[in-house]
Amino acid sequence: MIRTxxxxxxxxxxxxxxxxxxxxxxxxxxxxxATPGAPAVIGSYAKGCAAGLVQLPESGPTWQAMRxxxxxxxxxxxxxxxxxxxxxTARDLGWAGLYVGDISQPRGGPMxxxxxxxxxxxxxxxxxxPPDRLNLSRAExxxxxxxxxxxxxxxxxxxxxxxxxxxxxxxAAEDPRLDRLFVAAAVKLELCxxxxxxxxxxxxxxxxxxxxxxxxxxxxxxxKGSPDCQRQTPTVAELSKNGDxxxxxxxxxxxxxxxxxxxxxxxxxxxxxxxxxxxxTYTLADLPSGCRAVLAAD
Numbered sequence: 001m002i003r004t005x006x007x008x009x010x011x012x013x014x015x016x017x018x019x020x021x022x023x024x025x026x027x028x029x030x031x032x033x034a035t036p037g038a039p040a041v042i043g044s045y046a047k048g049c050a051a052g053l054v055q056l057p058e059s060g061p062t063w064q065a066m067r068x069x070x071x072x073x074x075x076x077x078x079x080x081x082x083x084x085x086x087x088x089t090a091r092d093l094g095w096a097g098l099y100v101g102d103i104s105q106p107r108g109g110p111m112x113x114x115x116x117x118x119x120x121x122x123x124x125x126x127x128x129x130p131p132d133r134l135n136l137s138r139a140e141x142x143x144x145x146x147x148x149x150x151x152x153x154x155x156x157x158x159x160x161x162x163x164x165x166x167x168x169x170x171x172a173a174e175d176p177r178l179d180r181l182f183v184a185a186a187v188k189l190e191l192c193x194x195x196x197x198x199x200x201x202x203x204x205x206x207x208x209x210x211x212x213x214x215x216x217x218x219x220x221x222x223x224k225g226s227p228d229c230q231r232q233t234p235t236v237a238e239l240s241k242n243g244d245x246x247x248x249x250x251x252x253x254x255x256x257x258x259x260x261x262x263x264x265x266x267x268x269x270x271x272x273x274x275x276x277x278x279x280x281t282y283t284l285a286d287l288p289s290g291c292r293a294v295l296a297a298d
Contacts, residue, residue, distance in 0.1 A: 024282040027295055028109025032071060035107060035297040039076050041120045041222060041229035042108075042290040046279065048230070049291040050108035050121040056080050062087035062097035064134050066127065066141045072111070075103040076121040078223045082177050083124055086218075089171045093164045096134050099146070101125035101215055107294050109287070110279040119279070120229065122179075122220040126172075128165065129214075146214040150186035154213075154258055157190045166191060172218055173202040179232050182209040182217035185258075192246035203244035228290055 028049065039052035053074040058065050063083065065073040075083070087098040104121040105111060117123050127146040136144065149161045169191065173181050183191075185208035195203055209217070222229035277286060284292060 021283045021285070023110075023280070024284050024287055024291075025110040025112050025280060027284060028105055028107055029112035031105065031107050031295070033106050034074060035294055037297075038225065039121075039223070040290075041076060041122060041226035042294065043120060043228065043288040044230040045117045045120055045123060045219060045232065047282065047286070048108060048120045048288060049294045050076060050104065050119075051294050051297070052077075053104060053106060053108065053121045054080055055106075056083060056100060056103060058138075059134065060084065060087070060097075062091045062134070063100055064097070064131065064136055064141065065100050066144075067101065068138055068141055070102065072102040072105055072118070073100070074106045074108075074121065075124060076220070076223055078177060079103060079122055079124060079220055082175065082218070082220060083126075085175070086126070086168075086172055090130075090168055093167050093171075095164060095168075096131040099127040099129055099131050101127055101146075109291065109294075110282050116279040117219075122222075122229075124218050125215045126218065127215050128160070130162075130164070148213040150184045150213045154184065155186055155189070157186050161187075161190065166194060169206065169216060170195075170202055172216070173205040177220050178205060179219050179221040180205045180207050181219070182207055182212050184208065184213040185210075186213075187216075188245070192244070195244075200244040200246075203246060206245060228288065 034053040034055070035051045037052050039050070039054075041050050042048050054077050056063075056065050056073040056075065058068060058073070083098070083100055083103075087100075090096075090098050101124070102111075102115065102118055103124045104118050108119045108121050110119060115123075128149050129146040147160045149157050149165065151158050165187075169181065169183065169187070172178060183206055188206055188208040191203060191206060219232065222231050284295070
């Protein structure tokens with residue numbers, strides 16, 4: 001009886017303690033600079049952090065970092081090199097360069113808003129808008145918007161789509177550093193239609209994902225020197241059945257998935273139990289243990 005009463009009295013205290021634990025997104029979002037030392041990726045793209053990230057310069061000869069107020073232009077050195085190289089390819093294709101969106105926070109981790117991934121310095125968003133110029137002011141970078149390259153029904157590319165977009169995505173995917181590339185389903189469909197039969201292996205890295213009509217999302221492989229980096233699973237090769245990803249997976253997206261968006265079920269099952277944790281609700285205890293040291297580093 002006494003033991004039961006003690007447990008009953010302790011439960012509210014434990015619950016209050018858990019509720020008071022700060023959210024990981026607030027802890028990582030508060031840091032304005034990266035940790036010193038060698039780069040190290042810890043955890044997964046959607047549950048992790050990173051040490052030794054470096055900042056993509058705000059402007060370069062072939063790029064500009066956008067939305068600077070977010071302080072999300074930090075990445076693993078390999079990611080920064082990849083973006084600079086791709087921006088030079090964009091120039092060779094006739095663009096002035098690239099507008100680069102969010103990469104990661106200075107120490108990675110869950111973000112205060114927006115993405116669920118981008119936590120380990122290996123993800124980056126690149127705008128579909130071909131830059132007119134690369135001397136935008138800080139204020140302009142906060143207000144200018146990208147362009148959508150798909151129709152409203154999400155099944156076709158629109159008039160903003162150009163052969164240069166296709167060539168840029170191919171160059172991005174063919175780089176051996178890349179694990180996968182997320183685009184709107186309409187873009188994947190278009191690439192499947194227009195790619196030559198002789199060389200389609202790069203298409204397997206290009207995956208359709210909702211919400212990527214104004215930018216494409218590059219995700220790099222786990223780099224050397226980061227044994228605690230968790231690779232993406234399943235692999236792209238495991239996702240694709242015929243080598244290019246232009247299979248029933250894409251057919252499903254265009255038919256079943258988009259149809260479900262248009263005609264959602266009238267009755268939804270009521271959730272049972274506590275809601276699953278997400279990047280918005282993770283505490284430090286939910287992340288890999290190495291993230292504590294990343295936060296504590298001077």
